[in-house]
Amino acid sequence: MPSAVVTFLFTDIEGSTRRWEADAEAMRVALVAHDGTLQRAIADRGGDVFKHTGDGVCAVFNSPQLAVDAAIAAQRSLELPVRMGIATGEAEARGGDYFGAVLNRAARVMSAGHGGQILLDGLTADLLSGVDLKAHGSRRLRDIAKPIEIFQVRAPGLGADFPALKTADPTLGNLRRPPTGLIGRDRDVAELGLALHAHRVTTLIGVGGVGKTRLALEVADRARPDFLDGVWLIELASVTDPAAVPEAVAAVLGITQQPGMTLADSIAGALEGRTRLLVFDNCEHVLDASAELIESIIAASSTVRILATSREGLRVSEEQLQSVSSLQTGIDSAAVALFVERAQAVAPALGHRTEDTDAVVEICRRLDGIPLAIELAASRMQSMTVTELRDRLDDRFRLLIGSRRGLERHQTLRHAVQWSYDLLTEAETSLLTVCSVFAGGFDLAGAAAVGRSADDYATLDVLDALVRKSLLVADPSSGRTRYSMLETIRQFAEYQLVEGGAANEARTAHARHFASLEATVLATWDSARQREAYTWLNVELANLRAAFRWxxxxxxxxxxxxxxxxxxxxxxxxxxxxxxAWIEEVIATVGTTPHPRLAQLYVMATFCYATGRAEQAVAYAEAAQAAIESRRFDAVPYEAEAWIGGAYIAVGQPERWASLCRNMIRRDGGPHVIARASLALAATLTGAENEALAASDGLLVAAAATDNPYTSCFALLAYGFVRRDADPATAYDVERRGLQIAQDSGNRQVESHLAVSMSRLAATHGDPAVALDYFTLAIHNLYDSGNFTIMHSPLAILATFFDRRGDFEPAAIISGYAADILTSTAFPEINGAVDHLREVLGEERYSALAATGLNMTNTGVANYAFDQIDRVRGELG
Known part of the structure; x- marks a missing residue:
């Protein structure tokens, strides 16, 4: 048998299990023909079949070319849908078999494909000549640490169009790997894994504390490889207003509301065509709102799967209910194993006497096998014996013994929580209840604020006690400890807070705390630590929402x-x-009252242009300028007055932006980095090249001198934009530096604008292959954020790029979607491209193609653009 560097061919019949179940006899006959075809094709080209794997074979060749020839010959003759994977590498022959990493790579390459498809890895592709290959790019494969370059073999007689490769990127999504092992749920995990693929919506139902969330997280984590666009956890426990459910979902997924659409419809539209798993956790208190949004999502996309947890079903179409029951409570049960594991974490010397074992079994039985109740009981092992704990349960859970038939399960849990709550000191009780006003967790400073404590160390001592008693969870993973409560405990503590008459005071303290953070948070933003400010916003968004609302x-x-x-x-x-939207609500509340921050509010309100409300943004812009000119209100910080320009650009009026910036520079002293950068951009769009150059002079020095990454990358954007035609090489180099700063610091909006500008530079003056990369980055960024208005810009440049290449039909289709007042102003070359397309295609043909693009959905046009980019990338080699 050959050894050293060899090439492996792995094959497998797609859907064989289903075929065996449908017609076993026919499958036997087909399998005989299948085996004969493969054996002949491999043997005729010097290959050796060294293993059979169920419905497939593993073969080895001395030559990559012969392996590919064998695969092509077999595929042309096979009647069953067979997927094939080829990989080359060093392997050791031993005992009639082969060993080495290359075998796993070949198997994973094969698993990424579909019936009739031949895939091979990058090393094999490099060794071939005269073979037509389609590049699928660098992909992550299960159990392989580094991404693998994958290519598809194309040849006469083979299929050409296949679904997306079955690969996964574990970095997509926001789901974190569960921190502890799951005990006693192996069967549930297996059943849920099957249900997840068989049904569009799967809902875990059961009592509070039974472990629905933990089970859902385990299933979702194991399902990551099957969802190419990621697994996303949407925690609804902190959403108290049903109307805010779409906002919470949009915040997690980074989707913005589109013009003329509800936020729910915008979410559904943005998810169209995505292969995502969305985990909706804790739906019971916002049941109808969750159900309505999920209905909209599954109506818009056949590829999204929903996994929900709730105390009752959502009653949506295609829903599969999965009941989560309590753990078994016998002597060798999962409930006992859970108690022992959690107890030994706080009391490693937990005894193994027979009476101790009997006591643990009784504790678990009396707690009905509910995991949260068991964990709360186990946490007490730090301060009492197992038998003392068992005897205390007799006193605390008398209702469980006397009248269980009339009780709902959540009351069983409530008494477990009440028991733990009664063991707290006065200081612990006070802090636990006031911290129930936090949505999505809190830090030490927040706890001290709502607890009205001036002594952080005293607060820290109480927090530490609550963590040890399993009433708080401490998460240090971000580098700064963050505390959270299980939702059942939070609701119980909140009830105690309301009953004690202290809820209003605590919620007011909560709101004032987050208002008081303004200077600190903005100081972080206006520094080299800017990314930390963006991260903080995402972490605290639920708290900010609740604080603002109160x-x-x-x-x-x-x-x-x-x-x-x-x-x-x-x-x-x-x-x-x-x-x-909060800004606009404050403005509506202020009315005609001259609030000191009115000018700032109007400036911030102009950002509504990004959600498609350009005319309203212009009205806010005019009100902002009047308020600023009056000098009756607090000054607008960070030269934010210049940000008004987004509203003017959205309606095709860059001259108004230029006028505003000139006025800023004349009116006030200072370096005016943002105002000059904005003026340079606006002047370029109006055709005032000399003014643009003058305004941009010194921006490179300013970009290097500032500690604010936003200021730096925005200045570099403007400097390069001004020189995009006169000195494209300099423009490209400068904007590339700006793009790196934007990506490193989290300035996603500037990153998107830079990617758009660089795609134009590369398409017009540089390497077309590089241009394709920037087109992809820009469109992906804007599509993923739901910013479909600005997504017109890279598509307009792409249409112009295709027109120059002679790809007239794709250019016409994309121009129908992308050409509007915004792109005509910022990138006027789209107008010339449209005129040229009308000329070469004829008015009737162009109009028909443009109408096709105009009628495409956002997902449709994005996918079409990506397909065309891939096509051109292949042509460019």
């Missing part, structure tokens, strides 16, 4: 305005536009 509804206008303003500053540059 302040706005309870005469806390100053707090509401502060929260809305700094959240909008951070959110807009990260393309998170939910806080803009």
């Amino acid at each position: 302040a706005s509804d309870h005469d806390g206008l100053d707090s509401a305005a502060a929260i809305a303003i700094y959240s909008t500053i951070l959110g807009s540059w990260e393309e998170q536009f939910e806080p803009v």
